[in-house]
Amino acid sequence: MNRILTKKELNPTVTLMEIEAPLIAGKAEPGQFIIIRSHSDAERIPLTVADFDREKGSVTVIFQIVGAATMRLNSLSEGDSVANFAGPLGRATHTEGIKKAAVVGGGVGCAIAYPVTKKLFEQGTEVHAIAGFRSKDLVILEDEFRRHSTEFFAMSDDGSWGEKGLVTDALKKLIESGEQYDEVITIGPLIMMKFVCALTKQYGIKTIASMNPIMIDGTGMCGCCRLTVGGKTKFACVDGPEFDGHEIDFDEAMSRGRMYAAFEKRAREETCNLLKMDGNGGNA
């Protein structure tokens, strides 16, 4: 059992939780993830570490309310405890020796892009952070990004925030204006990462993508999170979650991500109604 120290609604569908977990806080690094279960009959879900405070002994996660598991997690309040919290899992983002980088985040993926951006910035790397959202009311962590990046580029699909366009438009413009990146790091929807990687491949820029496939145990036992990277089967939980973006089979990953779409839809509807009934899920 781990206590929820802070709960903050970042936008109507994205929630931040700071959770008490001294051992994990002592170890966590940007790029790693934890496995969380809200209740003792809930699914195990992987959430990437959004922040950590080693002294306070807390780990922050940010999640989008997409299905039954995140809906139930979101029904908990400050002071409540989650049933299980294990980690930190996966390999940390490799940041050593990078002099200049572009970090490209999309949607709730920005929750993961932010700690990576911050770590690079704090070690003295010149960081261009590009964040994309559908519209202004979905924006998260804007101030944090601005404070911890050399330059910040805001993009929205409808033009209600920053510039109208896709993150790839911004990245392309920067590359073509002569910016020389040692590495591009991208975190967001699979389709966005696929196009970021396709773009950087044209220019031969090393690109790392952070993958978030369906997982169960998250510790290297079940093989559910497998993906194909460079023609080989890799496991996101132990080999990743970050991989060479030019080698990832994104189409396969997108197809596998839809495996339980029908089940999820049903579970979401049922859970939604349940939470409405007991009055916990006003924003679900």
Place this chain on the structure above:
Amino acid sequence: MAGREPKKHEMPTQKPEIRAHNFDEVALGYTMELAEAEAVRCLGCKNKPCVSGCPVNIDIPEFIAHLKQKDIEGAYEVISKTSSLPAVCGRVCPQESQCEHECTLATKLNLEPVGIGRLERFTADWHRNNKKTAPEKPVPNGHKVAIIGSGPSGLTCAGDLARLGYAVTIFEALHTAGGVLVYGIPEFRLPKSIVGAEVETLKQLGVEIMTDVVIGRTLTVDELFERGFEAVFIGSGAGLPNFMNIPGESLCGVYSANEFLTRSNLMKAYLDDSYTPIMKGGKVAVVGGGNVAMDAARTALRLGSEKVYIIYRRSLEEMPARKEEVEHAMEEGIEFHLLCNPTEVLGYKNENDPRDPKNGFVRAIKCVKMELGEPDENGRRRPHEIPGSDYELDVDSVIIAIGTSPNPLLKDTTKGLEVNKRGGIIIDEHGLTSRDKVFAGGDAVTGAATVISAMGAGKIAANAIDDALKGKE
């Protein structure tokens, strides 16, 4: 000996047509009368050949002698002297290749061996149902030992050390203790209440169990020593599932057996109100011939599949699964495709509609027939493809149960811990690794094997840890 019954007494089971649709235990266990009648078949040999066939050396003729006298608690005391998990072993050990294989009735008299496993199960179940007294807490000896993993090797090592007075802490990565006994072996073969009771007994002995702690990540082996543990036992299990590396293995509907069984067992997807999704119904192909393959096939059947196939590249004779499980699977209507190997998993692709929800899902498995050639280095005859014998089986999901490879986590985070070329941790005959005071056993060392061999390894390591620490002040 004249009049000795030639066959083992059958153990009552649920009828196949009924049990194929529920998750209740298949085998119901001996009654008192059956147990007595079976116990009488034991010759009580002085040289006890059966004991040498038991990886944890249970004094088999001795416990059966107590059963002959209807002293069941006495029998239990004999078993529990050397085995921490008798109710589990009675159910999942491959007795036909261990204790019962050495039984004089079989080796000298050409009769069926004594049903040792069935008697062990009877004894353990009787104890659990009739004796509610907690075991006496041993006198602490002041030494601390850490155990990584709460599967059969870890639980055994912990139990043996706790009985000697050690302060034992088990670190488990998952949210429930039991390892493969809870995530892998299904309810109908090993009820989780039995695993829970065995774990509870260890807690009563003073063993502390910390779940949600991933050693190698949350804490490292070196940090365990810094925290005052004087020895560490690694029983972290088999690790990541192997795949066949054939086209189509990433289609939706292709599972590793570990994933399929974890969803059903640990995450309770077999219950109607579970939050964990699993593909149910339709036709299922399970690839492999071990106990895990049988468990996956029979789980799929119980989840409502209309047809379940086992696809195995050798013949029934070479099948590594426990005999009873193969028989049960056949009785339940699972169709065996022997001498048959998958070459491709085929998926749906609607060229006219990229949004067809079936796109990316399994539609069939392509196989080729095999024949057996010369024996390989393990003495098993090596299968060869018969050219041109390809055929397709229409299926909706495929479960791959062809073994596992060790998880690299502990090797990568423990300096000086040596592994072999397959990734298994290297140990000496006492279970000691290349690191001082770090011991290992079970699947993390051998690769996927049996519950009882893991228990045997846990026991050897517990003795070695005791030897290494007891002289120390």
